[in-house]
Amino acid sequence: MSTHNNNNNTARVTAARRVAIFGGTHGNEMSGVALVNLWTKNGAEIQRKGVETRPFLANPWAVEKCVRYVDTDLNRAFTPENLSAPGGDELPYEVQRAQEINKIFGPKGSQEAYDVIFDLHNTTSNMGCTLILESSKDSFSLQMMNYIKKAIAPASCLVLLNEHPHLKYSTSRSVARHPVGLEVGPQPQGVLRSNIFQAMRVILKHALDFIELFNEGMEFPSCTVEVFRVLESIDYPRDANGNIIAMVHPNLQDCDWEPLNPGDPMFQTFDGQTVHYQGSSTVYPTFINEAAYYEKQQAFLTTRRETLAANAISKA
Amino acid sequence: MEVDEPVLLPRLARVAVCGGTHGNELSGVYLVRELLKEAQEKERDDEGPLSVQTLLSNPRATQQCRRYIDADLNRCFSLATLNGPVSEAAPYEIILARELNASLGPKGSQEAVDLVCDLHNTTANMGLCFIAYSDKDWICLHIFKHLQRQMPDIPMRFIHFNISKKESYSLDSVGKHGFALEIGPQPHGVVRSNVYTAMKVGVRHILDWIHYFNSGSVFEGGYVDVFTMVKNIDYPRDSQTHNITAAIHPRLQDRDFCLLCPEDPLFQTFSGEELTYKGNEPLYPFFINECAYYEKGIALSLARKKRVMIPPIRAQTEVEKQASEQSFASEEEE
Numbered sequence: 001m002s003t004h005n006n007n008n009n010t011a012r013v014t015a016a017r018r019v020a021i022f023g024g025t026h027g028n029e030m031s032g033v034a035l036v037n038l039w040t041k042n043g044a045e046i047q048r049k050g051v052e053t054r055p056f057l058a059n060p061w062a063v064e065k066c067v068r069y070v071d072t073d074l075n076r077a078f079t080p081e082n083l084s085a086p087g088g089d090e091l092p093y094e095v096q097r098a099q100e101i102n103k104i105f106g107p108k109g110s111q112e113a114y115d116v117i118f119d120l121h122n123t124t125s126n127m128g129c130t131l132i133l134e135s136s137k138d139s140f141s142l143q144m145m146n147y148i149k150k151a152i153a154p155a156s157c158l159v160l161l162n163e164h165p166h167l168k169y170s171t172s173r174s175v176a177r178h179p180v181g182l183e184v185g186p187q188p189q190g191v192l193r194s195n196i197f198q199a200m201r202v203i204l205k206h207a208l209d210f211i212e213l214f215n216e217g218m219e220f221p222s223c224t225v226e227v228f229r230v231l232e233s234i235d236y237p238r239d240a241n242g243n244i245i246a247m248v249h250p251n252l253q254d255c256d257w258e259p260l261n262p263g264d265p266m267f268q269t270f271d272g273q274t275v276h277y278q279g280s281s282t283v284y285p286t287f288i289n290e291a292a293y294y295e296k297q298q299a300f301l302t303t304r305r306e307t308l309a310a311n312a313i314s315k316a
Numbered sequence: 317m318e319v320d321e322p323v324l325l326p327r328l329a330r331v332a333v334c335g336g337t338h339g340n341e342l343s344g345v346y347l348v349r350e351l352l353k354e355a356q357e358k359e360r361d362d363e364g365p366l367s368v369q370t371l372l373s374n375p376r377a378t379q380q381c382r383r384y385i386d387a388d389l390n391r392c393f394s395l396a397t398l399n400g401p402v403s404e405a406a407p408y409e410i411i412l413a414r415e416l417n418a419s420l421g422p423k424g425s426q427e428a429v430d431l432v433c434d435l436h437n438t439t440a441n442m443g444l445c446f447i448a449y450s451d452k453d454w455i456c457l458h459i460f461k462h463l464q465r466q467m468p469d470i471p472m473r474f475i476h477f478n479i480s481k482k483e484s485y486s487l488d489s490v491g492k493h494g495f496a497l498e499i500g501p502q503p504h505g506v507v508r509s510n511v512y513t514a515m516k517v518g519v520r521h522i523l524d525w526i527h528y529f530n531s532g533s534v535f536e537g538g539y540v541d542v543f544t545m546v547k548n549i550d551y552p553r554d555s556q557t558h559n560i561t562a563a564i565h566p567r568l569q570d571r572d573f574c575l576l577c578p579e580d581p582l583f584q585t586f587s588g589e590e591l592t593y594k595g596n597e598p599l600y601p602f603f604i605n606e607c608a609y610y611e612k613g614i615a616l617s618l619a620r621k622k623r624v625m626i627p628p629i630r631a632q633t634e635v636e637k638q639a640s641e642q643s644f645a646s647e648e649e650e
Binding site (some may be wrong): 034037038066092124186187189190191192193194195198244245246247248249250253268270273289291292294295 | 346347349350354381439501502503504505506507508509510512513557559560563564565566569585586605607608610611
């Protein structure tokens with residue numbers, strides 16, 4: 001893909017001709033599963049002029065068992081080591097699957113890779129609609145997110161930027177040139193809530209509209225986008241044996257994206273004591289009390305607010 | 317009901333509080349661990365006539381944070397399942413159910429514990445519910461009434477499944493009295509502090525009531541509104557793939573125990589069509605959109621509500637107990 005600035009600082013970006021929509025990267029996150037099943041049967045809604053949009057069930061075995069994963073988390077599996085690992089069907093199921101996906105939609109990093117992959121997720125956290133961005137330099141994705149935010153206003157859709165050297169992970173969508181994560185919550189695992197399903201559907205509609213407009217030659221002037229940049233992961237307090245000894249405090253529960261100040265209540269022990277946030281400055285927590293993160297030692301993520309500048313873009 | 321004389325019932329000497337019957341329903345898991353820790357630290361003196369055992373029913377499922385390993389433990393306690401043929405290849409939970417029946421039961425016998433309180437969570441917006449097999453078990457109904465009074469800010473309902481002792485299939489049916497204490501909404505695999513606290517306070521009040529009861533207090537009569545389960549409704553499904561083709565309608569989602577009338581919205585298909593309730597009778601929905609019930613073919617359950625009058629009750633004294641046993645014995649002779 002070529003993007004280079006011309007004299008007016010407009011980035012020329014190749015048209016996005018091949019777009020995939022992944023559902024069931026985690027088999028128990030039901031909105032994406034239901035949407036992909038729906039669109040596989042009847043894809044009229046996701047068709048746009050000049051774009052091939054392919055709905056795809058990323059982890060079918062996990063979907064069938066209605067679990068997050070069978071052997072290992074598919075959304076952490078797209079590391080260079082895994083993608084080139086020999087061993088065929090001796091490998092964990094999700095590593096094999098990652099290699100397959102990389103073949104179909106990649107190879108990751110190459111000219112042949114898909115232009116955009118939308119990866120549909122749900123969370124038990126009260127995050128509302130969240131778009132996940134993997135690079136602050138991806139003007140195309142930034143412009144898309146700006147477009148979506150404006151289109152659904154006054155409803156809100158926030159942008160989470162994960163560029164953290166250690167906390168960034170190798171997602172299924174990272175196979176594409178422009179990986180776009182879509183996280184909608186709160187929804188319990190294994191449950192399909194109408195309102196959550198509809199919200200995700202609307203966001204995708206606007207995202208595809210953007211792609212169609214861009215491909216037809218519309219120029220998008222430079223803009224700024226407010227994002228929340230991942231800072232650090234905070235674990236639950238644990239005892240010497242690794243057992244959790246406190247829960248997210250009632251004052252913090254469901255308060256994703258609201259400021260957490262030094263000294264604010266953060267956890268509550270099972271016998272009622274409060275543990276306070278000891279950071280040196282105000283942060284914006286998210287992924288508060290996500291079920292899948294107990295085993296990843298994460299009670300919530302902290303972020304800071306930032307305004308990113310997106311170059312003007314037009315079709316190359 | 318004009319009964320001034322309290323109904324006399326045997327004391328509750330042995331009580332079991334069980335968590336983790338479903339390993340991913342975390343309030344009960346963490347509460348049982350906390351109660352075990354408290355018991356160790358306090359080195360409680362003899363509690364008098366009451367012995368409370370606290371246990372994790374399904375340790376393997378709890379350790380893996382799953383509902384079950386092979387089979388739903390809370391469906392393994394019918395007499396047929398408990399007494400059926402033994403096989404080495406039997407599902408983990410069948411073997412486990414027999415062990416639990418041996419230690420807390422045997423179900424239906426004199427040796428069974430007096431009360432089983434089994435802790436559960438649901439993804440449905442049900443508040444706090446007691447689920448029991450009888451609408452005439454005055455012990456369970458009085459405990460419920462006590463909790464309602466002690467915890468007025470928590471929406472509370474008593475659900476009755478009209479199933480015989482023999483056919484009853486859940487862990488709480490092993491004791492002479494028993495109920496499931498179900499609190500939602502909470503996602504499985506998550507512990508929410510407000511839900512944990514409600515369960516902790518609820519169990520505390522339950523044990524307090526038992527102490528008062530055992531010490532001879534009279535509990536005045538009154539009434540409890542009981543929801544008796546009538547039927548379940550499944551999701552509309554694709555005839556070939558069996559995948560669901562609609563979600564609970566947004567106007568029904570989270571409205572557990574709000575009366576559902578004929579023609580009220582029930583489901584919304586993925587193509588936006590509204591499907592309505594086709595029954596003839598208005599009923600009360602519950603377990604609306606419970607995650608674990610998708611595989612059981614249940615989108616929601618429906619109940620009829622009725623007011624049950626409960627008599628005043630008091631624990632039998634030793635003297636009364638012996639007198640009643642003697643008179644029973646002499647009746648038998650005659």
